[in-house]
Amino acid sequence: MTFPSFYDAAPRLVVFDPLSAFLGAAEDGLLEYGYADAVRLAGHSCPTVAGAYLMTVRSLERLYPDEVPERGAVAVSVREAADDGVSNDIPNCPPGDTRSCPPVAPLRRWSVEAPQRA
Numbered sequence: 013m014t015f016p017s018f019y020d021a022a023p024r025l026v027v028f029d030p031l032s033a034f035l036g037a038a039e040d041g042l043l044e045y046g047y048a049d050a051v052r053l054a055g056h057s058c059p060t061v062a063g064a065y066l067m068t069v070r071s072l073e074r075l076y077p078d079e080v081p082e083r084g085a086v087a088v089s090v091r092e093a094a095d096d097g098v099s100n101d102i103p104n105c106p107p108g109d110t111r112s113c114p115p116v117a118p119l120r121r122w123s124v125e126a127p128q129r130a
Contacts, residue, residue: 015048022047022062023069029083043083 025045033041050065051057072081 013052015051019047019051019057022065025069025072026080027072027083028080032083042080 027043027045029038029041029043031041032038032043047057047062047065050061054061072086075081075086
């Protein structure tokens with residue numbers, strides 16, 4: 013699969029995965045993700061996917077300024093129920109299916125929490 017070259021200009025994200033370290037699946041348990049990985053998971057590239065990816069990169073930089081974030085250790089929650097409006101539309105919208113996918117998403121308030129450190 014080939015992606016546009018400008019995808020490489022997006023910042024990359026590195027996380028530590030203890031299971032990958034234990035199993036030897038990734039050197040030192042470090043996994044690196046790029047924008048192309050987000051596109052593969054979403055099935056397409058759009059402003060929402062790009063914005064979510066960039067917010068994730070920036071959020072992890074702020075939550076973990078001096079260390080590598082641990083994969084799975086950050087919880088993201090939405091105040092509304094998963095089936096309310098567009099709170100969970102990306103996973104619920106297969107390509108071409110616009111029945112449950114409104115073209116304009118209302119503003120949502122998100123909260124992100126990192127684990128408490130001792």
